[in-house]
Amino acid sequence: MSKIAIYIVDDHEIVREGIAAFLIGVPDIEVKALFPDAMSVLKSLEKDLPDVLLLDIGLPDIDGIKLAERLKISHPKLPILIISGNTDDRHLIGAVKAGVKGFLPKDVEKTELCEAILRVASGKKYFSSEISQSLQNALINHLDTAELSAREKEIAILLADGLSFREIGSQLFISERTVEAHKNNAIKKLGLRNTMQLVAWAVTNLK
């Protein structure tokens, strides 16, 4: 029985090395290579496949979840284990939809990381207990809806432009309560906390 070969993908060198350091000396596990971005690991995967891919979400070139979606198509049997500091609803659901085998928070402990890798390598799933908790809530809130309606997007943009509910209402000839309702729906769908985050989301995704 050969060791479990691991690829690590993370844009921060410290994190890459930190994970690698965790795993050095662990029997049955061998870190094969480290990658700072999606493109480099994609290239490498053409030649050689690890047994488990440890993947961060915040990559510079391709979002980790997008990458996971792609890999599901090109390498459907490659088990992906996400390690991310960002555990909000959107990311969790995106990851699950993309079919990742596990999800760990970035402050995971050594023993749990090893446990997760062994599980995932043997074809099972592993979601840390914190993650499971959040994921359940996220699924309850919005399993299938990640897209905003046209009206919701419109209002998100107007909010980002600095208009109040009242101003948006009179501009769109609807009640300010309706504006509020659309805003609330948008926040729920995206798994956000408040209007500030919606504005931030709108700026990065709608402009």
Place this chain on the structure above:
Amino acid sequence: MSKIAIYIVDDHEIVREGIAAFLIGVPDIEVKALFPDAMSVLKSLEKDLPDVLLLDIGLPDIDGIKLAERLKISHPKLPILIISGNTDDRHLIGAVKAGVKGFLPKDVEKTELCEAILRVASGKKYFSSEISQSLQNALINHLDTAELSAREKEIAILLADGLSFREIGSQLFISERTVEAHKNNAIKKLGLRNTMQLVAWAVTNLK
């Protein structure tokens, strides 16, 4: 048509002579005088004005940029062309604010120096391509974000992350009123309407 009269100001004799040597024999250009410091050239300018003043920044008595600011007042039409080895943000922005007509790095080539002098003498501006590049970055870094203090930027980012005044306050160990004050100052400085616009600004400029 008489030649273009040049004053050269630089504390290093080698540089003064070097520039002069560059310009000797160039038709249409005549080096009128060399000065090792700001005071000597100030005295000279009371009697006689050149067509272009070549000015170094690192002078022993008065900083070249300060000198340029003064001269803008006393001799507003005198075109100043900075030649400096120091091309950091502060100097570039200072020079531009002082209204200098051109800026060259100290390793400028003969042809470019002549070109710059001719341009400046005819009332145009001349910034070498290296300088333009750096200047653009400097302007982006400073006139844009440097308008906000570090604290203000910090709070703008935290707001964009979706934190309330209270949460930001306890995270930074300051009162929520102080957070509000910083936020208000940031909004005023940037000429915005409200926090939504500040968040939008923060997302595009600070992330």
Place this chain on the structure above:
DNA sequence: ATAAGCCTAGGGGAATTTCCCTATATAAAT
């Protein structure tokens, strides 16, 4: 030395947003 900018922080009331609800109508999908 004086001014300017920054960081701090409070008072108090007005305005706005947020958070619970409920509700109807319409179009699209199953």
Place this chain on the structure above:
DNA sequence: ATTTATATAGGGAAATTCCCCTAGGCTTAT
């Protein structure tokens, strides 16, 4: 036909933010 999503909108109270003000201590520049 029934569900689902969308768009609309209100009540009411709590929470938060906004807007005006003042103000002291500190550093930096002129």
